[in-house]
Amino acid sequence: MTHLNQDELVLFYYDESDLGGDRSHLDKCAECQAELTRLARVLDQVRPVDIPEPDEGYEGRVWDRLQWRLRGEKKRQSSFARIAAVAAIVIIAFISGLMWNRRETTPAIQTASTGTQPGNATPVKNTPAQQQQSRDRILLVVVGDHFDDSERMLLEITNLTPKEDTDITVERERAEELLASNRLYRRTALDRGEEQVATLLDELEPVLLEIAHAPDTMSANEVRSIQKRVETKALVFKLRVVRADVKADVRATATPHLNQPNV
Amino acid sequence: METTDIDLVESVRGGNDDAFRILVERHSRSIYRSAYRITANGADADDVVQETFLRAYRALPSFDSRAAFNTWLHRIAINCSLDLIDSRKRREGRIDVSEDLSFLASHDASPDRIAHGTEMRRAIATALDALTGNERTAFVLRHFEGMPLEEIGQILGTRLNATKNTVFRAVRKLRQHLQPFTGSLV
Numbered sequence: 001m002t003h004l005n006q007d008e009l010v011l012f013y014y015d016e017s018d019l020g021g022d023r024s025h026l027d028k029c030a031e032c033q034a035e036l037t038r039l040a041r042v043l044d045q046v047r048p049v050d051i052p053e054p055d056e057g058y059e060g061r062v063w064d065r066l067q068w069r070l071r072g073e074k075k076r077q078s079s080f081a082r083i084a085a086v087a088a089i090v091i092i093a094f095i096s097g098l099m100w101n102r103r104e105t106t107p108a109i110q111t112a113s114t115g116t117q118p119g120n121a122t123p124v125k126n127t128p129a130q131q132q133q134s135r136d137r138i139l140l141v142v143v144g145d146h147f148d149d150s151e152r153m154l155l156e157i158t159n160l161t162p163k164e165d166t167d168i169t170v171e172r173e174r175a176e177e178l179l180a181s182n183r184l185y186r187r188t189a190l191d192r193g194e195e196q197v198a199t200l201l202d203e204l205e206p207v208l209l210e211i212a213h214a215p216d217t218m219s220a221n222e223v224r225s226i227q228k229r230v231e232t233k234a235l236v237f238k239l240r241v242v243r244a245d246v247k248a249d250v251r252a253t254a255t256p257h258l259n260q261p262n263v
Numbered sequence: 264m265e266t267t268d269i270d271l272v273e274s275v276r277g278g279n280d281d282a283f284r285i286l287v288e289r290h291s292r293s294i295y296r297s298a299y300r301i302t303a304n305g306a307d308a309d310d311v312v313q314e315t316f317l318r319a320y321r322a323l324p325s326f327d328s329r330a331a332f333n334t335w336l337h338r339i340a341i342n343c344s345l346d347l348i349d350s351r352k353r354r355e356g357r358i359d360v361s362e363d364l365s366f367l368a369s370h371d372a373s374p375d376r377i378a379h380g381t382e383m384r385r386a387i388a389t390a391l392d393a394l395t396g397n398e399r400t401a402f403v404l405r406h407f408e409g410m411p412l413e414e415i416g417q418i419l420g421t422r423l424n425a426t427k428n429t430v431f432r433a434v435r436k437l438r439q440h441l442q443p444f445t446g447s448l449v
Contacts, residue, residue, distance in 0.1 A: 019427060062288075063287050167314070
């Protein structure tokens, strides 16, 4: 007589004997019944885990954390287009600057077509200062958004609970995108003489670089180390301060334009 | 009347993220429980919940509305748990079972029995830890969740025979680890 093997007994234990095992044999074989009892005694000891019930407000916290990640997800999808758009703005600003300089070197303003005399000509173009202001404003608005995003990403990092295999995939991907923009903004800020902005972008870059090149999962010590770096440099604080300055500058550069009829 | 999951899914597909918030609030607890069963760790279960909804959000365009959203979501959660376990094992981290030693609910007041129960709990936790991600997941789904082998195979993407063998292997390993303890029980 062939007895049931261990695997067939497992199927009987889980009530899946339709997938294998001879029920009629089990019914009449005391040895197999005893073996099934032994198996059941072992498996019966493995009881379900007592799952700690998440506290009230758990769903809200899940959504708060997730919301940021979803924003990151959307931004990731549009990051290429965004960087391209920023690059386009910088190029347009650069070309328009070149064109303006060329016009400035032209001895006479083209007024013949309007019939006005040079002495009475009403300027219909922005002054160089206005044009410069407009370009600076574009830069400041874009950089302000960049600071917002960077601050959020750094806050996510500093709020992580250090543990083994901390998943930082989302933060790493965000840092990767921010790094690309950061380099572009830093160069532009330097060109425009925005020293405070350029300095902060310069400080931000190595941290973004470190996060962008980190593995998707970090050990508890690696998390602590990067958190310490962010905290030592007081980056979140600096980002808030400079962002506030940038917003003030944006308002300041916007106000004079409101009084200009030709803007 | 409460909006159905499918209506909410359609709304998210139409660009309404607020509908996704409702789905998250509706299902996050049950996803947490599923993840906890497999990972046996609260922090990991939290990570699985996040990852599950993120993957679900990305995959919503390909979600077949004829299927149950809840089942679909749980499948994602199980796969996320499995990925997490595998990734931890790859990095040679052991599963932290310190939070969970409650596999055995011994109510016997005898000190010997309590000591035995505690050791047994540790042994079970260690035995589960020694399983591969697939084995642990298949075993948890079969043993704790009472899920039929065929359905487990669908979730793990394995054929029925392979699924059976995974569970058999898990049981064999558990028995082997628990031999010193169960010898006295048998």
